[in-house]
């Protein structure tokens with residue numbers, strides 16, 4: 303097949319696709335779409351590598367890592383891990399980053415990035431917001447609420463796991479696949495403090511970027527690229543980034559497309575289970591914003607993906 307499009311961040315190996323991941327990936331491949339299945343913890347990381355090998359000679363790759371929300375008790379998402387007891391037990395305890403376990407996966411030739419890793423403070427921001435609304439004290443006043451100490455501890459756990467993964471990316475010479483929510487200040491501080499062990503020419507990608515143009519500038523200066531998904535096809539909404547302005551601002555060689563399937567399907571599939579084949583809708587929108595043809599946008603993104611992930615044609 304000739305690769306024309308690239309889905310730089312997807313989860314076609316998650317439980318949401320357990321009955322039809324092969325067909326789902328085939329639908330992408332016949333459309334000329336290459337893809338990276340991204341792990342979020344031990345099992346989904348191992349699975350991403352296994353699925354990449356099932357499509358040995360096809361442009362199906364893996365990213366492996368520990369997502370920041372999985373460093374502690376987290377919301378259980380059946381689309382990610384399935385509904386089984388062991389999956390539920392996992393989300394109720396979280397995971398400590400096991401360097402050697404992930405290093406083995408990282409060295410696999412089909413693995414093209416380390417992640418998703420990073421920082422996710424969204425739950426903590428929500429927590430503080432609820433407290434303000436209730437005018438509650440610093441003590442958690444409802445069931446499941448987090449105290450200030452717990453929030454601090456959870457942030458520390460995320461930071462420790464992220465630093466380990468920055469080291470891993472450095473040790474194996476592969477780029478980072480970063481997830482960041484409501485934590486851009488800490489993220490940029492951490493990356494700046496560790497810039498000496500970032501792979502200078504190719505430190506990695508900020509997936510599903512939701513920061514400001516100012517954040518983007520700092521991350522560009524550090525050498526990062528940015529992926530955009532279904533949300534660029536949605537009408538602008540208060541509280542969400544101005545994607546149009548962001549995409550216009552970013553140099554073409556720092557932009558990639560993604561689906562983050564099974565989540566956030568682009569228009570006209572919005573609300574349905576997302577899949578890699580839908581990445582074309584996002585590329586169409588990126589081309590429109592950049593004022594270039596679909597072919598030119600797709601070609602640029604493919605070039606970027608080949609450079610960043612070290613993929614040969």
Ligand SMILES: [Zn+2]
Pocket residue numbers: 311312313340418562
């Ligand atoms: Zn993801």
